[in-house]
Amino acid sequence: MEEILTQIALCIERGKINLESPYPPDMKGQPGADELTKQAIEQEIAPGKILSDALVPGMQVVGEKFAKGEVYIPDLLMSAKAMNASMEHLKPFFESGEVKTRGVFIIGTVQGDLHDIGKNLVGMVVKGGGWEVIDLGVDVSTEKFIGALDQNPGAAVGLSALLTTTMPNMENIVKSIKEKYPDTKVIIGGAPINESYAEKIGADAYYPDPQGAVNFLNSTV
Ligand code: B1M
Numbered sequence: 063m064e065e066i067l068t069q070i071a072l073c074i075e076r077g078k079i080n081l082e083s084p085y086p087p088d089m090k091g092q093p094g095a096d097e098l099t100k101q102a103i104e105q106e107i108a109p110g111k112i113l114s115d116a117l118v119p120g121m122q123v124v125g126e127k128f129a130k131g132e133v134y135i136p137d138l139l140m141s142a143k144a145m146n147a148s149m150e151h152l153k154p155f156f157e158s159g160e161v162k163t164r165g166v167f168i169i170g171t172v173q174g175d176l177h178d179i180g181k182n183l184v185g186m187v188v189k190g191g192g193w194e195v196i197d198l199g200v201d202v203s204t205e206k207f208i209g210a211l212d213q214n215p216g217a218a219v220g221l222s223a224l225l226t227t228t229m230p231n232m233e234n235i236v237k238s239i240k241e242k243y244p245d246t247k248v249i250i251g252g253a254p255i256n257e258s259y260a261e262k263i264g265a266d267a268y269y270p271d272p273q274g275a276v277n278f279l280n281s282t283v
Pocket residue numbers: 118121122123124125126128129135138139141142174175176177178179180181183184219220221222223224225226227249250251252253254269270271272275
């Protein structure tokens with residue numbers, strides 16, 4: 063792996079946002095995720111590679127440490143901030159799709175769940191794939207999804223969940239959407255989700271990554 067990608071992954075893992083950030087103290091005065099991502103783009107490393115070989119592995123490490131009790135919530139938050147700083151640089155590449163939209167895609171993280179990094183990425187990539195994206199944010203209720211569909215008939219819907227405790231909320235949302243708008247295509251995703259869960263709750267598709275979601279959406283038009 064390019065050295066710079068290893069450095070970015072470390073910044074994500076340690077929550078080093080940028081040069082000015084005094085956190086973590088042992089990395090004070092060093093460039094952070096912000097500057098290094100900009101440099102990686104200048105070195106013409108593909109944005110998709112920066113995402114898959116630096117940002118995602120960095121988050122993976124901090125997630126594993128958190129699971130083992132080696133780091134705590136503030137550490138996760140700093141990692142999320144560092145990842146967002148990187149994503150600001152990647153955003154224009156993921157979003158530079160066709161101007162004419164293929165359709166409308168409503169996306170949100172389900173009720174009770176505040177994780178938005180994966181959902182934001184999916185939104186960016188789908189937008190880059192030529193879709194108009196309506197991002198309902200996090201902690202989104204069934205009513206809010208239905209309300210957005212009322213205003214955008216024919217839109218497809220994407221649900222994201224990162225917690226095993228919020229996965230069941232997907233089922234209620236999918237059921238309510240299908241009751242009112244049976245033809246609506248619903249895609250689900252997020253770390254604890256899999257294909258058999260999608261089948262079980264009546265979602266049309268599960269994808270582990272944003273590109274799968276775009277390919278599926280494109281196949282529906
Ligand atoms: Co949380 N958290 N967290 N957290 N957090 C996890 C998910 C956890 C696995 C960590 C762990 O224990 N190892 C664990 C869940 C355990 C479980 O349920 N089995 C966990 C926990 C327990 C919690 C809290 C309950 C902690 C607490 O308070 N005790 C709490 C819950 C808050 C809440 O939501 N109500 C909590 C809070 C937080 C922070 C706020 C501190 C922060 C989130 C900041 C933010 O999102 N703005 C945070 C973080 C950062 C994580 C980890 C470390 C990273 C998540 C992430 O952003 N990954 C995470 C551990 C991990 O995943 N390694 C963890 C990077 C992102 C790009 O990946 O979101 O999976 P991901 O998205 C991927 C794919 O899944 C897919 O595409 C993306 C790109 O590849 N995808 C889709 C996602 N949605 C999709 C939708 C699609 C298609 C694909 O179609 C629609």
